[in-house]
Amino acid sequence: MDNHRSFAATDRSYLALTKREIHSMASQLEFPTHRLAEIDLIVAELASNLIKHATGGEILVRSFNEANQSGIELISIDQGPGIADPTRMLEDGMSTTQTLGHGLGSIKRLSDTFQIYSQPDWGTIILSRIYKVVPQRRMSRLDIRSIVVPKPGETQSGDGFFAKIAPEQVKLFLGDGLGHGPEAALAVQTAIEALKTSTESRPSELIRLLHRAVKKTRGLVGTLAFFDAKTRTWQLCGVGNIATTLKGANFSKRHFSYNGIIGMNIPTSLNEQTLVMEAGQYLILCSDGIRSRWETYKYPNITKYDLSILAAALYKDYARKTDDMSIVVCRFN
Numbered sequence: 001m002d003n004h005r006s007f008a009a010t011d012r013s014y015l016a017l018t019k020r021e022i023h024s025m026a027s028q029l030e031f032p033t034h035r036l037a038e039i040d041l042i043v044a045e046l047a048s049n050l051i052k053h054a055t056g057g058e059i060l061v062r063s064f065n066e067a068n069q070s071g072i073e074l075i076s077i078d079q080g081p082g083i084a085d086p087t088r089m090l091e092d093g094m095s096t097t098q099t100l101g102h103g104l105g106s107i108k109r110l111s112d113t114f115q116i117y118s119q120p121d122w123g124t125i126i127l128s129r130i131y132k133v134v135p136q137r138r139m140s141r142l143d144i145r146s147i148v149v150p151k152p153g154e155t156q157s158g159d160g161f162f163a164k165i166a167p168e169q170v171k172l173f174l175g176d177g178l179g180h181g182p183e184a185a186l187a188v189q190t191a192i193e194a195l196k197t198s199t200e201s202r203p204s205e206l207i208r209l210l211h212r213a214v215k216k217t218r219g220l221v222g223t224l225a226f227f228d229a230k231t232r233t234w235q236l237c238g239v240g241n242i243a244t245t246l247k248g249a250n251f252s253k254r255h256f257s258y259n260g261i262i263g264m265n266i267p268t269s270l271n272e273q274t275l276v277m278e279a280g281q282y283l284i285l286c287s288d289g290i291r292s293r294w295e296t297y298k299y300p301n302i303t304k305y306d307l308s309i310l311a312a313a314l315y316k317d318y319a320r321k322t323d324d325m326s327i328v329v330c331r332f333n
Contacts, residue, residue, distance in 0.1 A: 002062045003148040003157045004075070009047040010056035018059065019043050025063045026072050029132055038110045039072060042128055045103040046076045054080025054124065060147065060312070071112070071131040075147075075308060076124070077316045083118040117302060117309045125312045127305075141333055142170060145307035147315050148326040151180045151289070158184025158220075159287045159326035162192045168229045171195070171206075172330060174242050175222035176287040178261065180324050187217035187263065202226070203237035204270040211262050219263035223255070223285060227277065227332070234283065235272040241288045247296060248281040282307070282331035284314075289325030291318040307331060 005025075007018040019040055026039050043059070050057040057078030064071060104126075108114040113129035142165065150157040158177035163170065175191050177184030194213035200206040203224035214220060221240020228235070236244060238257035246253045255273050260266040282303065286294070294314055296302070302310050307329040319325045 002064050003150065003160075004060040004062040004073075006149050006152070007047075007059045007061060008056070009050040009059055009076075012051060015044065015047050015051075018047055022061050022072070022074075025061065026130075029063055029065070029070050029072070031072075031130075031132060035130070035132075039130055042074065042107050042110050042130070045107050046074060046126060046128070049103050049126075050076060050078050050080075054078035057123075060149065060315075069131060069133070069135055071129055073308070074126075074128040074130075075312050076126040076128075077312055079123045079316070082120040082122050083116075083124055084120050086116045086118050086124075113306070115305050115309055117299075117305055117313070119300075123316065125309055125316065127308055127312070142330070143307055143333060144170075144172070144328070144330045145311050146326065146328045147308070147311045149289075149315070149319075149324070151324050152321055154181055154324070156182055156185040157324045157326070158188060159289065159324040160185075160188035160192055161326060161328050162195050164195065170227040170229075170330075172225040172227075172283075172285070172328065173222060174285040174287065174326060174328050175220045175262075176240070176242065176289075176324065176326070177220045178218045183218050184220075184324070187214055187220045188222075190214050190217050191220060191222065191262070203235055203272055207237055207239060207262065207266065207270055211266050214263035217263055219261045221257075222262055223257060225283060225285070225330075227330075232277045234275040234277060236275065237270055237272045239266050239270075243284075243286045243288075243290070243292050245284050246275045246277070246281055247284060248278060251278075251281065277332060282310075282329055284330075285326075285328040286314070286318075287324065287326040289320050289323040290314060290327060291320060294318045303331075 060075040111128040115127045118124040158180045162173045175188040177187035223238030223242040226235040236255045239260045244255040311327040
């Protein structure tokens with residue numbers, strides 16, 4: 001899946017560059033002219049809100065072309081004062097400053113998917129997705145969202161996420177190439193290319209395949225998670241420091257990876273860990289660009305939102321900003 005780019009919104013001097021870069025990303029998807037203009041307006045309103053109301057923040061942006069859907073995803077993140085009543089703020093004319101307050105309402109109207117999550121004294125996350133062709137509204141059995149962001153100053157991420165979805169089985173992979181930059185990106189992309197054509201039925205077998213496939217790269221760490229729809233179980237196997245946790249309302253089970261580096265040295269014996277999936281549970285995978293001692297209890301009702309909101313909240317509070325950063329959240333509805 002495509003990675004996110006991070007655009008700082010700390011003062012108005014960044015706004016023109018941000019609009020131009022995101023406009024270019026949308027143009028490559030061949031959005032019609034009027035839709036490009038609407039995306040420009042969404043970006044301007046998001047950046048303006050960050051500067052005026054939150055004294056700065058960042059906008060994560062990715063273009064996507066997956067499952068016969070293409071479009072742009074924008075996630076605004078700030079550490080500001082938060083909003084006590086986000087629903088009321090969506091009403092045109094409402095504002096916390098002397099401005100007219102049309103911004104959030106405009107973003108909502110122009111977006112095909114729009115959500116806002118906020119807590120007082122914590123900050124605000126705004127999600128906006130714009131599709132080239134708006135998909136039909138239907139409940140999906142499977143929901144997977146990811147945030148993958150390069151280390152600040154890098155244009156390529158050494159972290160990478162891949163999902164292979166079949167009717168009876170889902171295969172997830174999160175990898176982290178050693179270090180960062182182009183060579184780390186090459187290692188993780190080489191692994192993903194091997195995954196695309198693989199037929200192995202067990203995560204441990206696939207780890208061994210990846211170990212052979214990336215021998216000529218600098219290597220990586222990674223975790224594979226296979227979900228079997230018939231048995232409703234996860235089979236997990238990982239090498240290196242990818243943090244993997246199955247979470248529920250009153251349940252938390254962590255997967256412990258083997259020591260080693262895929263492509264350099266892995267254990268002789270590899271076995272899967274089996275975790276049973278129950279209603280309402282979700283699986284979270286994080287690279288070590290996210291601090292390991294994260295918690296989700298501090299985000300009331302967040303699992304009622306799009307899973308990108310949860311991924312963004314973990315990124316907001318726990319991203320190290322000294323390495324590539326990635327978070328994957330998966331849930332079966």
